[in-house]
Amino acid sequence: PGRGDPRRVGSWETEMAEREKLTWVLEAEVFPDSHERMHAAVAEAGHEVLLWKDAWLEDDSWPRLSGTPVVFHGSLGNAAQLAAQGAWTPGAYCNTALFHCSSWYPGASAWLLQANWVRTTAAGLVESLPAVLGQLGDPDRFFVRPDSPLKPFSGRVLHRDAVTLAALDHGFYFDDELLPVIVAPMRNVGREWRYVVVGSDVVAGSAYLPDGRTALPDDPSGEPWRTAAQIARELDAPEQVYVLDVCESDGHLRLLELNPFSGADLYACDRREVVAAVSACALAAR
Numbered sequence: 001p002g003r004g005d006p007r008r009v010g011s012w013e014t015e016m017a018e019r020e021k022l023t024w025v026l027e028a029e030v031f032p033d034s035h036e037r038m039h040a041a042v043a044e045a046g047h048e049v050l051l052w053k054d055a056w057l058e059d060d061s062w063p064r065l066s067g068t069p070v071v072f073h074g075s076l077g078n079a080a081q082l083a084a085q086g087a088w089t090p091g092a093y094c095n096t097a098l099f100h101c102s103s104w105y106p107g108a109s110a111w112l113l114q115a116n117w118v119r120t121t122a123a124g125l126v127e128s129l130p131a132v133l134g135q136l137g138d139p140d141r142f143f144v145r146p147d148s149p150l151k152p153f154s155g156r157v158l159h160r161d162a163v164t165l166a167a168l169d170h171g172f173y174f175d176d177e178l179l180p181v182i183v184a185p186m187r188n189v190g191r192e193w194r195y196v197v198v199g200s201d202v203v204a205g206s207a208y209l210p211d212g213r214t215a216l217p218d219d220p221s222g223e224p225w226r227t228a229a230q231i232a233r234e235l236d237a238p239e240q241v242y243v244l245d246v247c248e249s250d251g252h253l254r255l256l257e258l259n260p261f262s263g264a265d266l267y268a269c270d271r272r273e274v275v276a277a278v279s280a281c282a283l284a285a286r
Contacts (some may be wrong), residue, residue, distance in 0.1 A: 005007065022047050023049075023068055023071075025088075026038060026050070026051060026071065026074060027050070027051075027074025027078060040230060040271070045275050052074050054078075070089065071091075071262070074263065075260075076264075078092075078263075079094035089285075093240070093261040096148065098238035099149035100149065101145070111227075112255050113249055116135075117182055121177065122181055123165070123181055136185050137185065141160070144182065146179065147180035147182050149260060153169040153173045190247065191247065193206065194243055194266070196278075199226075199240060200237065201232065202225060203278075204270045205217070205277075206218055206268040206269045208268070217268045242261050243259045
């Protein structure tokens with residue numbers, strides 16, 4: 001009622017336009033090589049850009065932005081804190097508990113690179129090495145990584161004769177000897193790809209090298225993208241928005257890992273497609 005009144009149409013349309021806007025909070029220093037592309041994509045989509053300040057977490061002074069949908073993209077650590085504190089809505093897509101390997105590995109076994117794996121602790125690996133490796137076929141070399149997506153140390157290949165807490169960077173990157181870790185047989189990994197998933201759809205993709213030197217947009221008609229799309233459709237997703245990594249191993253494409261979107265490097269993913277899809281998801285969740 002009242003929308004036919006010309007004196008009310010302008011204000012109603014303005015209100016509707018405002019409802020379709022949201023704020024992207026970007027941590028520019030984390031991805032300096034691609035920040036401008038992300039910033040430009042958000043601005044072109046008609047959304048607001050707010051640059052992150054570390055002081056917001058230090059003194060609880062972040063802008064409240066009540067009633068306005070907010071999406072954060074920056075460092076994994078800040079994304080995890082924002083998600084845990086519920087600072088904004090949806091805020092950070094970074095529910096770390098759902099991205100622990102032990103949380104999603106079982107449901108992804110059909111595609112997973114690591115078909116056989118053991119969860120233990122850093123101390124448990126060192127103290128019970130023969131028992132742990134016995135569950136994996138007793139290999140001389142194996143892969144170990146943190147269970148947590150926050151990755152307090154980087155995944156690495158170890159030889160059974162060189163397994164110590166120091167070899168896992170204990171005392172340097174982490175102090176808890178009971179830190180959960182995933183141990184798996186060593187696998188040869190070739191090319192890698194990263195895809196942004198929104199809902200159950202792949203919306204953007206990039207080929208990349210782990211050291212960040214090379215990143216190229218991926219072809220939606222190619223086998224890696226099609227593989228990622230199939231996984232995204234069938235996997236019980238940890239969150240509405242996340243990133244999915246595919247790798248080539250021994251001539252086959254496998255699921256390498258899942259990671260929270262709000263703390264992920266997007267490499268050469270099309271920022272316009274990412275912003276459009278993630279923004280629509282955030283707006284729909286209001």
